Amino acid sequence: MPDAPNGGTQRPHVVVWTLLLTGFATFMASLDNLVVTTALPIIREDLGGDLAALEWIVNGYTLPFACLLLFASALGDRYGRRLVFGAGIALFTLASAGAALAGSTDALIAARAVQGAAAAALIPLSLTLISAVVPPERRGAAFGVWGAVNGLAVAAGPLVGGAVTEHLSWHWIFWLNIPIGLLVLPLVFRRLPESRGPVKRLDVAGTVLASAGLLGIVLSIVRGHEHGWTTGPVLAGFALGAVLLYAFVRWELRTPEPLLPMGFFRSRTFTAINITSLLMYAGMFGSIFLLTQFLQLIMGYSPMEAGVRMLPWTAMPMIVAPIAGAFTDRVGGRPIVASGLVLMAVGMGWFALYADPGVSYGGMVPAFVLCGIGMAMFFAPSGAIAMGAVPEGRQGVASGVNNSAREVGGALGVAVLASVFAARGGYGSAQAFTDGLVPALWLAVGLLLVAAAVIALLPERRAPKAPRPAAARPAGPTDPTTDPRPADRVPA
Structure with missing residues (x-):
């Protein structure tokens, strides 16, 4: 199948296949980000381990995911996004089998790390594959579908993990990925059009500096609780990571084909949505990590019962994200994202006010609903905002940066x-x-309120309306009022 033009329009069935296959792969990767949360108490009993070990089961996935996102995006732009996306599915499937067979905490953490490395190719490249077949004026709706799938996977992780752990065993959390991977992989190469970015050669030095710098920062973050935030190794990791990222920025400003064009950050929209994503995910992931354990250890629910009781949170992305994505094309993403973050903050505050060893589940339901609606309102427009702030053909890099911010x-x-x-x-x-x-x-x-303030204070800059037909206007220089590029998009 010939390469799809970046930002071009494909036949409807190509768009449908792209949304379907990227949705399956995204669901699988996003689900495994938090699927172990409701299984942690059972895994702790089966394999042993303290709080630090439980954190590593979660963060063992997050660490390579965050560090390799830019590298995977660059590989897709250089060698073909479909090719790298398919390789990611194959590796993720194999790593899932390794996690299912793990007989110790160390083996499980190692398998989770390989899963995270594979997921680094799936999440950002799913967005660029969609961008390659959907025209800019329809991407808000398309990313709304993607946001619904991604949000559902993140929120459904505790439910799926709880149900599988209670009725089968925690190993089946990972076995379930095998048939999905085997089904999706051949269809990816048969049904998805290939697309590439403008990069002619891979920025090896930039890739090494960015990956190593992120590794130092994220590794110190996840070790901070275990060893102490002011201990020598943790501070050394932060310092080394900061130095490497500074060297990365200096290199990117000098190299003719940078991994991450620094000009992207001249766009206030691009900068703001990445700061917002980092803060939102920090508040959401940390809360889910603790709340799923609260439902089991304090309220006495089984893993399955805990997952079911999170359904008011889980179901909201399916309903709200597509609607929010459609409205993004009409009113812009900023007010939707800001409103969603405020709703999440209200929901978390509700949890904090009512948390008590004797609290009833009924008193927590409104908080679950508010968090679910708010999360869906964030997922749907945030991808469109990030991708719309960069030139056509560079969405792979933009997606990699945005997902790195989320995982960090x-x-x-x-x-x-x-x-x-x-x-x-x-x-x-x-x-x-x-x-x-x-x-x-x-x-x-x-954290959520700060994120809401960052995006709310950003001036709204939506793309102008499409130009009138050429016959209705005399020929002449480009009219800035009809330029289809968003006003805050950085030049190519």
């Missing part, structure tokens, strides 16, 4: 909220758990 935020949220939890409470008793949970949730509220 997720790792930061789990580490920092777990650190607050451990400092103020613990697993010793129901009251001790609640004493640690409440301040951690208030921190999540603060």
Whole structure:
């Protein structure tokens, strides 16, 4: 099948196949980001391990995911997004089998790390594959569908993990990925058009500097609670990561074909949506990590029962994300994202106010609903905002940066909220758990409100309306009022 033109329009069945196959792969990768959360108490009993080990089961996936996103996006732009996307599915399927067969905590963490490396090719490239077949004026709706799938997967992780753990075993959380991967992989190469970015050669030096710098930062984040935030190794990781990222920026400003054009950050929209994504994921992931354990350890629900009781959160992305995506094409993404973050903050605040060893589930339902609606309102437009702020053909890099911000935020949220939890409470008793949970949730509220302020203070700059037919206008120079590029998009 010939290459699809970047930003061009494909036949409807190509768009449908692209949305379907990228949706399956995205669901599989996003689901495994949090699918283990409701299974953590069972895994702890089966394989052993303390709080630090439980964090590593979650962050073992997040760490390589965050560090390799830019590299995977660059590989897709250079060698073909469909090719790299398919390779990611194959590796993810194999790593899932390794996780299912794990007989120790170390083996499970190692398999999760390979899963995370493979997922780094799936999430960002799914957005660029969609961008290659959907015209700019329809991408909000398309990303709304993608957001619904992604949001559903993230929120459904605790439900699926709980159901499978209770009725089968935690190993089946990973076995379920095998048939999905085997079904989707051949269809990817048969049904998806290939597309590439303008990159003619891979920026090897930039790739190494970016990956190593992110590794130092994220590794110190996830080790901060375990070893102490002011210990030598943690501070050294932060310092080394910062130096490498500074060297990366200097290199990107000099090289003729940079991995990440620094001009992207002249766009206030691009900068703001990445800061917002980091803060939102920090608040969301850290809260889910603790709340799923609260439902089981304090409220006494089984893994399956805990997952079912999160359905008011889980179901919202399916309903709200497509609607929010459609409205993004009409009113712009900024007000939708900001409103969603405020709703999530209200929901988290509700949890913090009502968290108590004797709390009833009914008192928590409104908070679940608010968090679900808010999360869906964030997922749907955020991809469209990030992709619309860069030139056509560079969406792969933009997607990689945005997803790196999300994953760094997720790792930061789990580490920092777990650190607050451990400092103020613990697993010793129901009251001790609640004493640690409440301040951690208030921190999540603060992160979400800051994220809402960042995006709300950004001036709205929507793409102008499409130009009239050429016959209705005399020929002449480009009219800036009809230029279809968004006003805040950086030049190619």
